[in-house]
Amino acid sequence: MIKIGILGYGNLGRGVEAAIKQSPDMVLTGVYTRRSPDSLKINTEGVEVRHVSELEKKRDDIDVLVICGGSATDLPEMTPKYAKLYNVIDSFDTHARIPEHFANVDAAAKDGKTVGVISCGWDPGMFSVNRLYSTSILPVGSAYTFWGKGVSQGHSDAVRRIEGVLDARQYTIPVEKALDSVRAGENPELTTREKHTRECFVVADEGADKARIENEIKTMPNYFSDYDTTVHFISAEEMKRDHSSLPHGGSVIYSGQTAGGNNHVVEYSLKLDSNPEFTGAVLIAYARAAYRLGCEGAFGAKTVFDIAPAYLSPLSGEELRAHYL
Amino acid sequence: MIKIGILGYGNLGRGVEAAIKQSPDMVLTGVYTRRSPDSLKINTEGVEVRHVSELEKKRDDIDVLVICGGSATDLPEMTPKYAKLYNVIDSFDTHARIPEHFANVDAAAKDGKTVGVISCGWDPGMFSVNRLYSTSILPVGSAYTFWGKGVSQGHSDAVRRIEGVLDARQYTIPVEKALDSVRAGENPELTTREKHTRECFVVADEGADKARIENEIKTMPNYFSDYDTTVHFISAEEMKRDHSSLPHGGSVIYSGQTAGGNNHVVEYSLKLDSNPEFTGAVLIAYARAAYRLGCEGAFGAKTVFDIAPAYLSPLSGEELRAHYL
Numbered sequence: 001m002i003k004i005g006i007l008g009y010g011n012l013g014r015g016v017e018a019a020i021k022q023s024p025d026m027v028l029t030g031v032y033t034r035r036s037p038d039s040l041k042i043n044t045e046g047v048e049v050r051h052v053s054e055l056e057k058k059r060d061d062i063d064v065l066v067i068c069g070g071s072a073t074d075l076p077e078m079t080p081k082y083a084k085l086y087n088v089i090d091s092f093d094t095h096a097r098i099p100e101h102f103a104n105v106d107a108a109a110k111d112g113k114t115v116g117v118i119s120c121g122w123d124p125g126m127f128s129v130n131r132l133y134s135t136s137i138l139p140v141g142s143a144y145t146f147w148g149k150g151v152s153q154g155h156s157d158a159v160r161r162i163e164g165v166l167d168a169r170q171y172t173i174p175v176e177k178a179l180d181s182v183r184a185g186e187n188p189e190l191t192t193r194e195k196h197t198r199e200c201f202v203v204a205d206e207g208a209d210k211a212r213i214e215n216e217i218k219t220m221p222n223y224f225s226d227y228d229t230t231v232h233f234i235s236a237e238e239m240k241r242d243h244s245s246l247p248h249g250g251s252v253i254y255s256g257q258t259a260g261g262n263n264h265v266v267e268y269s270l271k272l273d274s275n276p277e278f279t280g281a282v283l284i285a286y287a288r289a290a291y292r293l294g295c296e297g298a299f300g301a302k303t304v305f306d307i308a309p310a311y312l313s314p315l316s317g318e319e320l321r322a323h324y325l
Numbered sequence: 326m327i328k329i330g331i332l333g334y335g336n337l338g339r340g341v342e343a344a345i346k347q348s349p350d351m352v353l354t355g356v357y358t359r360r361s362p363d364s365l366k367i368n369t370e371g372v373e374v375r376h377v378s379e380l381e382k383k384r385d386d387i388d389v390l391v392i393c394g395g396s397a398t399d400l401p402e403m404t405p406k407y408a409k410l411y412n413v414i415d416s417f418d419t420h421a422r423i424p425e426h427f428a429n430v431d432a433a434a435k436d437g438k439t440v441g442v443i444s445c446g447w448d449p450g451m452f453s454v455n456r457l458y459s460t461s462i463l464p465v466g467s468a469y470t471f472w473g474k475g476v477s478q479g480h481s482d483a484v485r486r487i488e489g490v491l492d493a494r495q496y497t498i499p500v501e502k503a504l505d506s507v508r509a510g511e512n513p514e515l516t517t518r519e520k521h522t523r524e525c526f527v528v529a530d531e532g533a534d535k536a537r538i539e540n541e542i543k544t545m546p547n548y549f550s551d552y553d554t555t556v557h558f559i560s561a562e563e564m565k566r567d568h569s570s571l572p573h574g575g576s577v578i579y580s581g582q583t584a585g586g587n588n589h590v591v592e593y594s595l596k597l598d599s600n601p602e603f604t605g606a607v608l609i610a611y612a613r614a615a616y617r618l619g620c621e622g623a624f625g626a627k628t629v630f631d632i633a634p635a636y637l638s639p640l641s642g643e644e645l646r647a648h649y650l
Contacts, residue, residue: 018584022464098646119650126458128650129634130593133451135649136610136637137603139347185596245587258606259343262570262598268455269594271510274587278462281583285461305645309454310630312461320630321423324460325444325453 001025002291003061004284005086007032007052007078008068009040011246012091015280016066017043023284025314029061058085063294064287065089080104083301084112087290089283091121098124106301115294116301120286121279122270123147127252129304130268134254138264141256144182146174146195150248150275158223159200162216164208167236169243171199174250182253185263198229201243203236248275285312326350327616328386329609330411332357332377332403333393334365336571337416340605341391342368348609350639354386383410388619389612390414401426408433408441408626412615414608416446423449431626440619441626445611446604447595448472452577454629455593459579463589466581469507471499471520475573475600483548484525487541489533492561494568496524499575507578510588523554526568528561573600610637 004020006013009031020028021044028047033040037049055065065086069075071094079090083105092101098119105116119125123145131143152172159168178195181188200217204210214231217224234242251269258264272278286304289311293302310320329345331338334356345353346369353372358365362374380390390411394400396419404415408430417426423444430441444450448470456468477497484493503520506513525542529535539556542549559567576594583589597603611629614636618627635645 015583015585021584024464095650098650099643102646124650126462129458131649132634132638132645133454136613136634137451137606139349183596258340258599258602259346260340260599260602262602264598264603265596267592267594269592271508271590272587273589274583274585277583277585277587278589281462288461303646303650305635305642305650306633308631308633309457309461313457317630318424320457321427321628324456325420325423325449325628325630 001027003029003063005030005062005065009033011276013068015276016283018277019281019284062086063291066283080108083108083114083116087115087294089117089120089287089290092119093124102301110300113299115290117286117290119303121282125282125304130252134266138256142187144253147250148172148174151246155223162213164205164213166205167203167239169201173197185255185265187255192226198227200231201234203239204233246275248272326352328354328388330355330387330390334358336601338393340601341608343602344606344609387411388616391608405429405433408439409437412440412619414442414445414612414615417444418449427626435625438624440615442611442615444628446607450607450629455577459591463581467512469578472575473497473499476571480548489530489538491530492528492564494526498522510580510590512580517551523552525556526559528564529558571600573597
């Protein structure tokens with residue numbers, strides 16, 4: 001059995017925990033938190049919650065540590081730190097800082113003789129793999145990534161920071177017309193506004209100026225100003241009833257041309273009822289790979305690009321060839 | 326530059342040749358044929374056509390030999406034979422014989438210190454990779470593979486063998502209702518007949534008994550008897566005008582459930598205007614991988630399961646992480 005530790009028990013940590021339950025070759029041996037361990041109630045019976053400080057000295061009950069922290073400040077510090085002691089995996093998604101993060105984790109993992117898989121999940125992750133496969137097979141062509149319909153946590157948080165907003169949920173929605181054009185192999189040039197719209201559900205403080213809130217949302221740079229955004233004010237009850245789940249998904253569509261003059265459209269799409277549970281499931285499949293690569297002595301940082309698909313499965317090569325090829 | 330030889334110059338051989346033209350790091354150094362070399366006119370200027378016998382003695386102008394033969398009799402003999410001398414790749418697709426073929430190529434390649442990639446293309450190939458990724462990420466779920474709409478060469482050939490048939494083209498068509506149900510996450514149990522229909526276009530000999538031909542097609546075991554089949558008789562001119570291209574495609578749809586009770590639908594789909602050109606493009610991307618694995622000394626037989634995506638691209642790890650992750 002591969003022994004898994006989870007560091008951080010938010011939505012993603014619970015998604016990882018759920019994925020371990022479906023993995024016959026894995027066992028959860030501990031959840032680690034910066035909060036008071038007593039304050040956490042987890043979903044796996046008989047597994048201890050420990051304070052993060054207990055990770056400082058190498059533990060024998062962890063083969064892979066799944067680090068479920070935020071990309072802004074947690075992961076840049078945590079992943080290299082723990083890669084010195086454990087095989088680790090994270091879902092680091094700050095694109096511009098990936099080279100730096102990769103280098104830091106690579107140095108730490110080589111030093112610690114461990115494997116550090118970074119930027120795993122679905123984007124970055126499975127979407128990245130599909131962009132790479134398609135562009136490698138069809139070097140002449142265009143890749144399009146559409147997200148949604150789904151909840152963007154970052155955009156929801158941005159709305160929540162506006163004065164007078166008690167709660168908010170932001171859905172990213174791909175524009176059907178753009179999707180249709182790409183799927184038809186028309187290779188359109190699309191602006192940001194033409195690819196996605198944004199829809200916000202907001203619970204406002206009693207007496208708050210809704211017109212001001214709506215205007216602040218729609219004009220917020222980076223997050224909303226380049227998009228057509230719709231804002232709905234709802235009650236706290238409606239928020240709880242209609243917007244409690246975290247669905248997401250999207251499509252990577254590649255439209256390429258071979259030298260014989262023919263067009264080919266490759267599409268990889270996800271419809272996820274729970275973003276954190278699917279992301280957790282991807283992390284756990286790659287945690288298996290990290291463990292195996294560690295056993296083989298292939299130390300250092302890796303991404304989904306560096307890992308052969310067979311490493312993700314508990315089945316043998318013979319079984320895979322017999323049933324999945 | 327990676328030096329590529331092509332063995333066999335039918336539809337697939339020409340597809341491979343087209344793919345090499347779009348590969349900046351590759352050069353075609355020869356086409357090998359069992360026919361008289363003078364009888365072949367190829368699409369790359371300045372490249373020689375040689376008789377297959379010239380492959381018998383190890384040639385220095387081949388880094389990877391792409392073997393474009395049939396699965397029934399050519400590949401089981403050719404791939405192990407040439408794996409003793411060259412890195413090789415094939416598109417072997419007789420599912421039941423893959424274990425035997427893998428073992429034969431593995432022994433030959435280890436003996437010859439080469440790499441032999443077998444069963445490459447889109448199914449087996451990219452569809453297999455997607456079945457494996459999805460089932461590894463979501464171990465609880467069902468995989469569905471739909472083919473088409475596209476021309477099945479095997480079924481077209483089967484119809485051509487009927488007495489009185491001059492030419493035939495068979496399209497495999499997925500049933501929309503089944504696709505919709507799978508995409509909706511309904512996890513239906515589907516019979517063969519419920520998943521695909523078959524449509525045949527037939528040029529019959531003058532005076533042939535069309536009713537007899539239609540009946541022979543519709544009742545042909547393995548090929549047609551388990552399907553709802555439509556037969557259209559057309560003229561040779563119509564066949565040439567409307568059915569000269571070889572489009573194909575399909576979808577691998579995986580519907581899985583995470584332990585938190587949520588459903589997730591993953592779909593990988595292909596719409597290919599030319600089946601042989603896309604298959605050739607996949608072979609060439611994996612030929613690059615075969616060459617690199619050979620340089621690393623990772624000798625033996627491989628499938629798409631054993632090869633990390635980064636090996637397919639001419640770009641460096643840094644470039645890939647910067648642009649595709």
